[in-house]
Amino acid sequence: QDFVKKRGYRWQKLSEFPGDTPLPLIGNGLDLGFDADEALLKLIKIWEKHGKQNFRMSVGSEDWLMLCEPEDIKILLNDNFELSKPTERNIAMNPFFGNSVSSSEGERWKLMRKLMSPSFQFKTLDRTADDFSKHIQSLFDILDSYEGKSPVNIYTYLKPYMLDMLSVNLFGVHMNYLKNREQPFIKTGRILVKLVTYNFFSFWRNNKYLVRFTPLYTKMQNVIKAIKQNSTNIIAQRRKFLNNMIEAKNNNKNIDMDYDTFIEDSLDGGCLLDRLILSVSPNGDPMKDEIINEEVTLALFSGHITTSMTLCNAMYMMSLYPEMQQKVLDEQKAIFGKDFNRQATTQDLNDMKYLEVFIKETMRFIPIIAIIGRQLKNDLKLSDGRVAPAGTSVNIFYNAANRNPRIYTEPDKFMPERFFEPMHPFAFIPFSAGPRNCLAFRYSWIALKATLSNIVRRYEILPGPEPKFAFRVITESTNGIHLYYKKRNTVGA
Numbered sequence: 117q118d119f120v121k122k123r124g125y126r127w128q129k130l131s132e133f134p135g136d137t138p139l140p141l142i143g144n145g146l147d148l149g150f151d152a153d154e155a156l157l158k159l160i161k162i163w164e165k166h167g168k169q170n171f172r173m174s175v176g177s178e179d180w181l182m183l184c185e186p187e188d189i190k191i192l193l194n195d196n197f198e199l200s201k202p203t204e205r206n207i208a209m210n211p212f213f214g215n216s217v218s219s220s221e222g223e224r225w226k227l228m229r230k231l232m233s234p235s236f237q238f239k240t241l242d243r244t245a246d247d248f249s250k251h252i253q254s255l256f257d258i259l260d261s262y263e264g265k266s267p268v269n270i271y272t273y274l275k276p277y278m279l280d281m282l283s284v285n286l287f288g289v290h291m292n293y294l295k296n297r298e299q300p301f302i303k304t305g306r307i308l309v310k311l312v313t314y315n316f317f318s319f320w321r322n323n324k325y326l327v328r329f330t331p332l333y334t335k336m337q338n339v340i341k342a343i344k345q346n347s348t349n350i351i352a353q354r355r356k357f358l359n360n361m362i363e364a365k366n367n368n369k370n371i372d373m374d375y376d377t378f379i380e381d382s383l384d385g386g387c388l389l390d391r392l393i394l395s396v397s398p399n400g401d402p403m404k405d406e407i408i409n410e411e412v413t414l415a416l417f418s419g420h421i422t423t424s425m426t427l428c429n430a431m432y433m434m435s436l437y438p439e440m441q442q443k444v445l446d447e448q449k450a451i452f453g454k455d456f457n458r459q460a461t462t463q464d465l466n467d468m469k470y471l472e473v474f475i476k477e478t479m480r481f482i483p484i485i486a487i488i489g490r491q492l493k494n495d496l497k498l499s500d501g502r503v504a505p506a507g508t509s510v511n512i513f514y515n516a517a518n519r520n521p522r523i524y525t526e527p528d529k530f531m532p533e534r535f536f537e538p539m540h541p542f543a544f545i546p547f548s549a550g551p552r553n554c555l556a557f558r559y560s561w562i563a564l565k566a567t568l569s570n571i572v573r574r575y576e577i578l579p580g581p582e583p584k585f586a587f588r589v590i591t592e593s594t595n596g597i598h599l600y601y602k603k604r605n606t607v608g609a
């Protein structure tokens with residue numbers, strides 16, 4: 117009875133927002149169709165049909181409010197109390213990433229966020245630009261081998277490249293994914309994104325027994341096994357390294373860095389995995405392996421897929437707009453001058469203003485993450501006085517927000533320069549905002565700029581066969597992104 121009363125109240129408040137009439141039990145579930153790869157396109161159509169504004173829909177027993185207005189997005193994301201993730205999102209993600217920092221709430225979330233944050237501060241990230249410049253050579257070796265022959269499917273190389281970088285930067289281990297691309301873990305990425313999307317958009321997913329009888333169930337179990345095993349290997353390698361240091365210290369052996377200084381460094385910022393391994397609870401217990409495994413799996417997976425897809429999309433857009441690619445190159449020439457092949461410093465990266473707006477426009481045009489949201493604990497009053505009722509899953513629908521006609525002139529046109537103009541601070545938030553924003557947005561900017569700066573200085577990027585984008589929870593092309601790389605004979609300005 118309580119449920120009926122609450123749902124009735126929710127419906128009363130939600131009916132003030134535009135949306136189609138829901139059917140009993142399944143709500144507007146049929147509007148999403150039965151092909152999860154099509155669901156997002158259908159959501160965009162619903163947004164267009166209702167006047168390209170905030171809209172509501174019900175999917176099974178869940179009520180969604182989809183936001184695209186910056187003032188309302190600001191209210192939602194700045195709320196220090198409404199920090200829970202939507203039920204359907206957690207059901208889709210938890211089998212793979214457990215109760216890790218991006219899903220948890222309350223004490224576990226606070227503890228993890230506090231523990232991890234120092235690994236993503238400016239001071240800690242100082243060395244990161246150098247790491248990228250050093251590792252880029254292994255990517256160059258591969259792209260060079262394709263020179264003038266055939267287009268390269270860059271997904272194949274950019275994903276393991278980013279996995280390598282994250283392993284070094286966050287976990288202090290060299291995993292060499294780029295050199296060993298046949299590992300089962302590498303192949304899990306595509307399937308995982310597909311599975312999460314299917315889980316997210318299937319309104320029968322709450323029923324664990326039904327899910328077990330679907331053909332995807334065995335695939336899902338195999339993926340979970342592969343990603344957990346990979347994290348177990350990473351943690352074991354780093355533990356071995358730490359144990360060797362302790363042993364060296366106990367035996368008074370001469371090592372590069374004194375153990376105590378090393379630990380101090382780690383705890384002051386430094387390697388994310390060391391912070392997890394070395395942390396102790398107030399009663400002196402170390403963190404459980406299972407918890408460390410969940411956090412490593414989440415950081416590695418979400419970190420590599422988001423950054424590598426953004427890099428691939430930016431290169432794809434450069435191939436489509438050669439005159440903009442030239443502008444990116446001209447900026448590189450102005451920054452590096454005669455010393456055109458030197459490593460970029462953090463200051464150089466800051467100076468790459470055109471590259472920055474180019475990346476932003478790429479992220480606006482092809483949003484990597486389609487939807488993020490919060491499951492409301494209380495009613496939330498929006499900017500025009502209407503109320504999003506408690507229990508609703510209030511989502512930021514990036515595909516709509518990034519083409520909001522009240523914010524962007526000619527939203528369907530690719531125009532990096534638009535980001536030189538002042539804009540509402542919550543209009544463009546690819547890394548989210550507020551207390552639960554992306555922990556690694558600074559790291560990601562270094563990764564994106566350092567990698568693209570190196571690639572553009574070395575190659576001219578030309579288009580290959582057209583990609584076929586599927587709008588999954590992570591936007592990706594089902595046939596990869598194929599591009600030609602032609603070595604430049606630039607010697608700088």
Ligand code: HEM
Nearest residue numbers: 217218415419422423488546547548552553554555556560
């Ligand atoms: C282009 C790259 C990236 C984009 C666009 C991106 C975007 C996002 C977004 C939209 C959120 C959701 C926040 C919310 O619900 O409000 C998020 C959360 C998160 N991201 Fe990223 N991200 C990127 C790269 C990374 C990388 C490299 C890592 C590395 C570990 C990372 C780690 C996280 C974590 C741990 C969270 C959860 C934070 C929390 O719930 O407290 N992200 N990211």
